[in-house]
Amino acid sequence: MMLKLKSMPFAIACAIASGALTCAAPAFAQAQQGGTEPAAQRVVVTGSLISRTNTETPTPVQVLTAADIQKSGKTSVAELLTDLAANGAGTLGTGFAGAFANGASGISLRGLTVGATLVLIDGHRMAPYPLSDDSQRSFVDVSSIPFDAIESIEILKSGASSLYGSDAIAGVINIKLKKNLNGTRLSAEVGDTQHGGGKTKRASISTGIGDLDNDGYNAFITAEYRKQNAIKVVDREQYGYANRDWRARGGNDLTLGVPTNINNFLTPASSPFLYNASNPNNPAGVTNVNNPANYQFLDPTNCNFTKYRAGGCSVRDELSNIQPETENVNLMIGMTKKLSEDWEVRFNGSMFQRESNNNRNAAPAAFSPTSFNGTTTLVNGVLTSRVGAIPNTTFAAGAPVGANITNQLGAAARLYGYIPDVGAALTTNNKTTATRFAADLVGSAYGWDVNAAIGGTRVKSDLDYSGYVNRTNLYNLLRNGTFNVLGNNAPGVVDAVSPRFSNEIESTLNYADLIGSRELLSNFGAGPLAFAAGVHWHERKQNAPPSSLTLNGAVANTAAFTIGDETNSAVFAELQATPIKNLEIGLSGRYDHYDTYGNSFTPSANFKWAPIQQFGLRGTFARGFRAPNPAEVGNAGSFFTFNAIRDPLLCANGSQTTAGNVPSACSFSPPYVQTTNPDLQPEKSKSFTAGIIVEPMRGLNMTLDYYKIQIKNLVVTQAGNDPSFTPTWVRGPANTIDIATGVGNNTVPGIPAVGPILYGLSPYINAGSTETHGIEADIRYRWRLANDLGTVSANLSAAHVFGYVTELGSDSYQLAGTQGPSSVGGATGNPKDRAQFTLGYNRGPLDVTATVNYTSGFSTFDPALGATDCASTAADVGGRTYFQGLVQPIGYCNVSSFTVTNLNLSYKVTDNLTIRGAILNLFDKEAPYDVATYGNAGAQTSYNASLHQPGAVGRFFSLGANYTF
Structure with a gap:
């Protein structure tokens, strides 16, 4: 008996189910009780070019519907996808303040970094974010895509380079936007955190006209506004992970302005001071830093030597972010026009804009001798060290030290302090605008189903920098008595010391696709032989130059830059057949030509066998590749x-x-x-999946899939990856x-x-290799309670990593359950287990959904760095000084597991009005310590911003309403 899936009943079930974020097509359909079964709807599922009625494909595909997204209680796509059980090490989250691409978000399926996960929009490529992750890995920023524009999200958890080309090594995330809309929908939502900061507002409107069947067209527009306030570290300083004083935990006091042996007892404090390091009158046995005669505090009413040495001149960090302030304005328009019974054309245009304010440092801008050693930068393409260095940072005896202050120590002295009137150091206001124009022509002719598409995409970032210091101007203005170190400087003086400057960077990708599919034979064994073939072309350009003041070394900072382009042409094909009853097999292959390195050929094969209605087997084999991008070869x-x-x-x-x-x-x-290295070759991968599909009883669907991915020829930086x-x-x-x-x-x-x-x-x-393997389970159960008491649904999506092995030369490192690989992906942690359980209840107008997200604990060691001593993982891996000069307590050698529960409730008051409320992190679970992560190192917070961000945000409440007419 052939297996058939009735797609419409399943779509309805997904719409009213618990809001499970793991809603995928059921393995098997239930036969109707009598009557004529309606014709099954054919759809194209991500991972294939051929339409099908049974959407449980040979490759594992997870589907999030628009209803799932709304029931998640989340307020952004980035937050939603971060919770995927298949998401792992290398994830780039919005709380990852230390990232090169800070402000953006990327997903890392199977923990293989954002560069190995391909993100598509409506099955087509999108221009990547202009700032690459770690200045290397290209990725599509998912943080700017609005909820109301999305029809569904399909997560293909298998290698797919044979159909989609480069980057589809770990899998594909295909975000499908709305195609048509009738009527008008208004939506508004407000939310706030329990512990301060993070207030969120969101509003949207969608309206559409025209019926495709009756009028021959449909046109719609949807607009969304979202504002999310910042959460500062100071808002969470009552928690250990945000508190810099580690003395009670066996460590050092890292509070700003507190002198300790790890800063040589000299650190910028709440009051600026002069320090004379060469006083010849020191008593025997009294070191310079212990002699109060060597200090001149410039604001003695605020701070003196005794108070300073006792830690009484500390500075409260009111500037660093746990969550940056963001503002989104999104607009999308679409139109579909029937040209005939067999042909229609679709147009889509969108503008997604995100503005965020990101602080990559931990304090106000400071002056101290080491602040003026200069910058190593590329000046006119030539690597130059100590650009902007100040050769002598001392102030002579009796000389001015800014306005109305002179050096009274009788000898040359150094100045320590925070620079007033400047604000947070190294701050970037990032306004990123992603625009996309796409046209698709779909139809049938001469037995072929045809889809022709063209599109132009661009991501442009306008960057405004503040908190940077022009060292030369600062010291000149201090020496001539112009700059007041106690503050209240004129705007022109502040601008000379800390110039505000801008930069514009962008990434573009234009594409063209042509795909045709048909049945070659109507009877090939037990079913038809279906064939699809296509051609693809895209041209990508990345123009992200350094800003003028960082290029010439005028300010104390270095910046990443990328200027380059690539052109890709490809042909691909797919065969699908049922040679014997209940056995489906598929073959596909793709040939790519890149003008940067040459050619790649990637084949794949898959099968699904269902000997009985309640049980099936499936498996895939695929080769893949990742082409070197402009940041690596340009x-x-x-x-x-x-x-x-x-x-x-x-x-x-x-x-x-x-x-x-x-x-x-x-x-x-x-x-x-x-x-860079123009001779790089692409990374190459082999991936396998093997799984079972089980439906032992009505309403219960289960899948279990094993995966193994091997990547060789890795493109890595030589430091840390070549022993x-x-x-x-x-x-x-x-x-x-x-x-x-x-x-x-x-x-x-x-x-x-x-x-x-x-x-x-x-x-x-090109060096080394990575191999990871594990299992992923998806279990769904839905049952109707007796006496019409409603419907309950339960969904479990879980992933377990058996191994994550990196080979470097003759050395092999097992990184599953560790902090590694920290030399790529930002030390975001590599937990072995992630799971998501959703329990839903629906009765009439009431819909309640509870979602539990679990992340297992892991070690703070990174064996690939040689970090095997618990006494120093904070320093060895994260570069943290929590325990510098001390023995790191054993309790910080591991990161605890983390479980967070979200609750979402909606009630349909009338046919037009629905109200909803949500509590994220219902039990106010606190983020566990991770002393070895460095993504948020600037703020010295000791939690993992990629895995445990909800624990830093804390309990979050939201209330909203939808109205349709």
Whole structure:
């Protein structure tokens, strides 16, 4: 007996079910009780070019309907997709403040980074975000796509390069936008967090006219506005993960403005001060930093030596973000016109705009001697070190130190303090506008079903920078007595010290597709032989130059840039047959030509066998590839840090107290200069899936799939990914710096034998491999209660990683359940288990949905970095100084599991009006500690912003209403 799926009953079931985020087509359909079964609707499911009636395909596909999205209680697509059980290490979340592409969000299926997951819109490519993740991996920003524009989201959890080309290694996320709309729908929603910050407002309107069958056309427009306020670290400082004082936890006090041995007892405080490091009158045995005679506090009513050394001149961090402020304005228009009974044309245009304010640092801008060592940057394409360096950062005895203040210490002194009137350091206001124009011609002719498409897409970011310091101007204005270090400076003076500047970057991708499908034979074994073939072309350009002031080194910052393009032409085909009863097999293949490296051929095969109605087997094999992108082979450059090291010359034995060592060189995160490589070859993958489909009883559907993905020829930066690689460290000149005396923590100023490390070069290379394998389960049960008491539905989506192995040279590292791979993907953690359970109840106008998201714990070790000692994972992996000079407590060697529950309720008051309410993080679950992640390192928060962001946001309430007419 042939298996058939009645798609319309299932669509209705999905619409009224619990709002499960794992709603996928049931494995088998139930026969109707009498009557004539209606003709099954044929649809094209992501992962195939051929339409079908049975949407339970040989490849695992998860479907989120518009109803699922609304019932999630979420307020953005990024939040929704982050909770997918298949989403893993390398995820880029909105709370990931330290990312190169901060402000944007990307999904990493199977934990293989955002670069291995292809995101499509209506089955077509979209221009990637102009700032690549880690300045390397291209991805589509999902944070700007509005809810009301989406018809459904299909997540293909299998390699699909044989149909879609590059990047579809771990899977495909296909976001399907609305095609037509009748009537008008108004929606409004407000929400707020329990613990402060994060207030959210959202409103939308959608309206459409015309009936495609009766009028021959449909036209619609949908608009949405969303505003989300920032959550500052100060809003959560009552929680350990947002509190900088680690003394009660066995660590250091990292509170801004508190002098400790790890900052050599000299740190910018709430009051600026001069420090004379070379006072010859120090009593014997009294080090410079312990002698109050060496200090001159410039605002003594606010701070003095005693108060400063006791930590009383600390600075409260009121600037760093846990969640950035965002504002979205979205508009989409669409029209479908019937040309004949067999042909229609569809037009779609959209403008999705997101504005966010991102703070990549942890404090106000500061001045201290190390702030003025200069910047390593690319000036006119030439790598230049110490651009903008101030050779002498001292102020002579009696000389001005800004307005109305002079150095009264009797000798040259250094200035420490926060720069007033500037605000948060390294702040970027990012307005990103994604525009898309698409036209599709679909129809039938001469036995062929034809789909021809053209489109133009662009993502443009307007970046406004503030909180950056022009070092030369600052010191000139301090020395000539113009800049007031106590504040209230004239706007022109502030602009000279901290210029505000802008940059414009963009990414474009234009495409054309032509696909045709038909039955070659109506009877090939037990069914037809179906065939599809197509051609694809796209041209991609990335123009993300550095801003003028970062390019010439005028401000103390480095910035990533990418300028390049690629052209891709491809042909592809698919065969589908049922050679024997109940056995479906498929073959597909694609040939790609890239003008950047050459050619790739990627085949795939799949099958589904259902010997009985209640049981089926399925499996796939696919080859895939990821083409080197402009950031890897074009004109591009970036600077990055990812781990802590000791200077092999200035701190040879790693001890801060050994005589002659430079304590600040014993643990620091060196900068690397990332260089491109035009000879790179594509990454290549092989993937396998094998699964079962079971429907043991009416209403219960289960699938269990095993996957294995192998990626070779990885494009990686050489530092951290080649065990034999020792960077050639570029050093600056040897200047006066604090050197250990060998007596306790005492130091004296001196000039070491060599200067400090400025940077190391790290090119992209093809090296190593990654293999991951695991299982994913999807269980759905829906039953109607007796006596018309309503309908209950339960859905479970779960994923378990058996292994995640990275091979580098002759070394192999098992990273499942660890912090790795931290050299790619931002140390976002690699938990073995993720699950999502949804329980729903529906009766008449009432619909209640509870969703539980679970993430297992994992180790803070990253074996690929050689981090095997629990005493130092915070520093080794995340570059954190929580326990610098101390023994890291064993409790911070692991990240605890995290479970968060969301509750959503809606009630249909009338046929036109529906009200809804939601509580996210219902039980106010707190984010667990993760001392080794570095995505939010600037704010020194110790939680994982990619996996545990709901635990930092805390309990969130929302209330909304929909009205249709």
